[in-house]
Amino acid sequence: MTVQIAAETTGSPLINVSVFVVFVLITLFIVYKATTRNQTAADYYAAGSAFSGVQNGIALSGDFLSAASFLGISGAIAVHGYDGFLYSVGWLVAWLVALLLVGERLRNTGRFTVGDVMAYRMKQRPVRAAAANATLVITFFYMLAQMAGAGGLIALLLNVHSKGGQALVITGVGLVMVFYVLVGGMKGTTWVQIIKAGLLLICVTFMSVFIVGKFGFSFSAILDQAAAGSPLGKSLLEPGGWYGDGAMDKLDFVSLSLALVLGISSLPHVLMRFYTVPNAKEARRSVVWCSWSMFLFYLGILVVGYGAAAMVGPDAILEAPGGENSAAPLLAFKIGGAVLLGIVAAVAFATILAVVAGLTLTASASFAHDVYANVIREGKADARSEIRVARLTAIAVGFLAIIGGIVTNGQNVAFLVSLALALAASANLSTILYTLYWKRFNTTGTLWSIYGGLGSGLILILFSPAISGSSTAIFKGVDFHWFPLTNPGIVSIPLSFLCGFLGTVLSKDPADPEKQAEMEVRALTGIGSKI
Amino acid sequence: MTKAVRPPAPISSERATGPGFADRGTESDEPDFAAIQQSPEFDLLRKRLRRFVFPMSALFFCWYMTFALFSAYGHGFMSRKVFGSVNMGTVFGLLQFVSTITIVLLYRGFADKKIDPQVDKVRELAGADKE
Numbered sequence: 001m002t003v004q005i006a007a008e009t010t011g012s013p014l015i016n017v018s019v020f021v022v023f024v025l026i027t028l029f030i031v032y033k034a035t036t037r038n039q040t041a042a043d044y045y046a047a048g049s050a051f052s053g054v055q056n057g058i059a060l061s062g063d064f065l066s067a068a069s070f071l072g073i074s075g076a077i078a079v080h081g082y083d084g085f086l087y088s089v090g091w092l093v094a095w096l097v098a099l100l101l102v103g104e105r106l107r108n109t110g111r112f113t114v115g116d117v118m119a120y121r122m123k124q125r126p127v128r129a130a131a132a133n134a135t136l137v138i139t140f141f142y143m144l145a146q147m148a149g150a151g152g153l154i155a156l157l158l159n160v161h162s163k164g165g166q167a168l169v170i171t172g173v174g175l176v177m178v179f180y181v182l183v184g185g186m187k188g189t190t191w192v193q194i195i196k197a198g199l200l201l202i203c204v205t206f207m208s209v210f211i212v213g214k215f216g217f218s219f220s221a222i223l224d225q226a227a228a229g230s231p232l233g234k235s236l237l238e239p240g241g242w243y244g245d246g247a248m249d250k251l252d253f254v255s256l257s258l259a260l261v262l263g264i265s266s267l268p269h270v271l272m273r274f275y276t277v278p279n280a281k282e283a284r285r286s287v288v289w290c291s292w293s294m295f296l297f298y299l300g301i302l303v304v305g306y307g308a309a310a311m312v313g314p315d316a317i318l319e320a321p322g323g324e325n326s327a328a329p330l331l332a333f334k335i336g337g338a339v340l341l342g343i344v345a346a347v348a349f350a351t352i353l354a355v356v357a358g359l360t361l362t363a364s365a366s367f368a369h370d371v372y373a374n375v376i377r378e379g380k381a382d383a384r385s386e387i388r389v390a391r392l393t394a395i396a397v398g399f400l401a402i403i404g405g406i407v408t409n410g411q412n413v414a415f416l417v418s419l420a421l422a423l424a425a426s427a428n429l430s431t432i433l434y435t436l437y438w439k440r441f442n443t444t445g446t447l448w449s450i451y452g453g454l455g456s457g458l459i460l461i462l463f464s465p466a467i468s469g470s471s472t473a474i475f476k477g478v479d480f481h482w483f484p485l486t487n488p489g490i491v492s493i494p495l496s497f498l499c500g501f502l503g504t505v506l507s508k509d510p511a512d513p514e515k516q517a518e519m520e521v522r523a524l525t526g527i528g529s530k531i
Numbered sequence: 532m533t534k535a536v537r538p539p540a541p542i543s544s545e546r547a548t549g550p551g552f553a554d555r556g557t558e559s560d561e562p563d564f565a566a567i568q569q570s571p572e573f574d575l576l577r578k579r580l581r582r583f584v585f586p587m588s589a590l591f592f593c594w595y596m597t598f599a600l601f602s603a604y605g606h607g608f609m610s611r612k613v614f615g616s617v618n619m620g621t622v623f624g625l626l627q628f629v630s631t632i633t634i635v636l637l638y639r640g641f642a643d644k645k646i647d648p649q650v651d652k653v654r655e656l657a658g659a660d661k662e
Binding site (some may be wrong): 082083085086089090092093095096097099100101218219220221223224227235237238239245250251253254257258261280281284287288291292295298299437513514517518520521522524525526527528 | 561562564565567568573576577580581584587588591592595596598599600602603604605606609610614615616617618620621624627628631632634635638639642647650653654657
C-alpha cells in the first residue's frame with residue numbers, strides 16, 4: 001500500500017517540477033517588474049511604505065501561512081489529531097496581540113527594523129545590538145523550520161530519497177530565494193507573498209470544500225472516518241494524542257500554547273511588514289484582512305488535516321517520503337491527481353521560498369541597519385554602503401539557511417517553528433510592550449528583558465528533550481538534557497517580563513522623559529513620523 | 532497647542548535613522564512632543580485607547596488560556612461529545628475562532644469611531660497635517 005503510494009506520487013515528477021518552474025518564472029518576472037531602479041534604503045527595507053492595507057494584510061497572512069502552517073499543521077492534525085488543531089487556534093488568536101497592542105504603534109514609531117522601536121528612547125548602541133542579536137537568532141530558528149520543510153517536500157515531489165540529493169535541492173531553493181531578495185528587496189518579496197497567499201487560500205478552500213462535499217456536508221462523518229483509520233482510534237479527536245498524558249507532557253502543552261499565542265506578534269519578519277504601509281490606519285486594516293484570511297485558512301486546514309487522515313490514512317502519510325509534512329500534498333493527489341499535487345506542491349514550495357526570502361530580508365535589514373549603520377558606524381553610514389552591507393548579509397544568511405536546512409531535514413516544521421516563537425515572545429514581546437506602554441522603562445530594563453528572555457530561552461532549548469535524549473531529538477545518541485519541557489515558553493516568557501521590570505527598577509539611570517514624550521505621542525498619533 | 536520652534540539638536544543626532552535617510556527634510560520645525568503629551572486631548576486619546584485595548588487583551592488571553600488549560604488538564608470534559616463525533620474540544624476551539632473575529636471587528640469599529648477622530652484632533656492641534 002505505502003510502496004504503491006510512493007510510486008504513484010513520484011509517477012509525475014515532471015508535472016510537479018514544471019508547475020513549480022512556471023511559478024518561479026512568473027514570480028521572478030513580477031519581482032523584476034516591481035523592482036525600483038536605484039533602490040533607496042526605504043525601498044529595499046520597507047518597499048517605500050507604499051503598499052495598501054489590503055495588500056499588506058494578504059502579504060502578512062502570507063508571511064504566516066508558511067510551510068509550518070500549511071504542511072506542518074495539516075500533517076499534525078492528520079497524524080496527531082486534536083493536538084495539531086491547538087496550533088491553528090493559537091496562531092489565529094495570536095493576531096489579536098498584533099491588532100490591539102503592537103501593529104499600529106509600531107508603524108508609527110519605527111522605520112525599518114524592530115531595533116528602531118526598541119532603541120527609540122534608549123541608549124542607541126547597546127539596545128540596537130541587543131535587538132539585532134535577538135532578530136538574528138529568532139530569524140535563524142524560524143528559517144531552519146522552513147528549510148526543513150523544503151527538504152521533506154522535495155523528497156516527496158521528486159522522489160529524492162538520498163540525503164545527499166535532498167541537500168542538493170535545498171541548496172537550489174536557497175539560491176533562488178537569495179536571488180529574490182537581492183533583486184526584489186521588500187517590494188519584490190511582498191509581491192511574491194501576495195501571489196502565494198492568494199494561491200494557498202484558493203487551494204485550501206478548494207480542497208476543504210471538496211472534502212466536505214465528499215462526506216455529505218457532515219463534519220462529523222469526516223471525523224468518524226479519520227478516527228476509524230487512525231491507530232489512535234477515537235482518541236485522535238481528543239486532547240493528548242501528541243503530547244501524551246504525563247504531568248510534564250501536559251505542562252509542555254501549556255508552554256507551547258503560550259508560545260503560540262504570544263510569539264507571532266513578536267516575530268521580526270512579521271513586525272517588519274508593518275513598515276510597508278504608509279500609516280497606522282493601513283496597518284490596522286492589514287491586520288483585519290490578515291485575521292480574516294487566517295480565519296478561513298485555519299478552518300480549511302482543520303478539514304484538510306482530518307480529511308487527509310480519513311482519505312489517505314496516517315500510516316500512508318508517515319511512510320511517505322517527507323513524513324508528517326506530506327499529508328496535504330498526498331491528499332491533493334488523492335483528490336485531483338498529479339496536476340493538483342503539482343499545484344499544491346508548487347504553492348507549498350513558493351510558500352517556503354517567499355517566507356525564507358522575507359526572513360533573509362529581515363535578518364539583513366537588522367544587521368545592516370542596526371549593527372552596521374548604528375552600532376559600528378554610529379549612525380554615520382551612508383545609505384548606499386548600508387544597502388550594500390544588507391545585500392552581503394542576505395547572501396551570508398542564505399548560506400547559513402542552506403546548511404541549517406540540510407541538518408534539520410526531516411523534523412516536523414510546526415514543532416521547529418514553535419521554538420522560534422518561544423524565543424520571539426521571550427526576547428521581543430516584553431520589550432516592545434514595556435517600551436510602548438511603560439513610562440519608566442529604561443535602557444537597563446530593555447537590555448535585561450531582551451537578553452534575559454533570549455538567553456533563558458536558548459539555554460532551555462539546548463538542554464531540552466528537543467535537542468537530545470528523546471526519540472525525536474535533533475541529535476540522536478547523546479543525552480545531555482535536564483530541562484523536562486520541549487518548549488521553554490512557560491519559563492522564559494514570564495522571566496523576560498520579570499527581567500525587564502527588575503532591570504528598570506534596580507538601575508539608577510532614569511528614562512529620558514523628553515524621548516518618552518516624543519515616542520508616546522508619535523506611537524499614538526503618528527505625529528513626527530513624516531509619512 | 533502651538534508647535535514649538537525649539538531646535539531638537541541632541542535628539543536628531545541620536546536619531547535612529549541616521550543622516551543617510553534624511554528624507555525627513557525639515558527637522559527644525561519638529562513639534563513640541565512634551566506639550567502635546569500633556570494636552571488634555573492627548574490624555575483623552577491615551578485613556579480611551581488603553582481602556583479598550585488592555586481589558587480586551589486580558590479578556591482574549593484568559594479565554595484562550597482557559598481553552599489551552601482545558602485541553603491539557605481537562606481531557607474528560609474536552610472529549611465529551613456534543614453532536615455526532617464533534618466533541619467539546621473541537622467546539623471550544625471553534626469558539627475561539629468566533630471570538631477572535633468578533634474582537635477584530637469590535638476593535639475596528641471602536642478605532643474608526645473613537646480613536647481616529649481623536650487622533651485627527653490631536654494632530655490638528657499640533658499642526659501636524661499642514662500640507
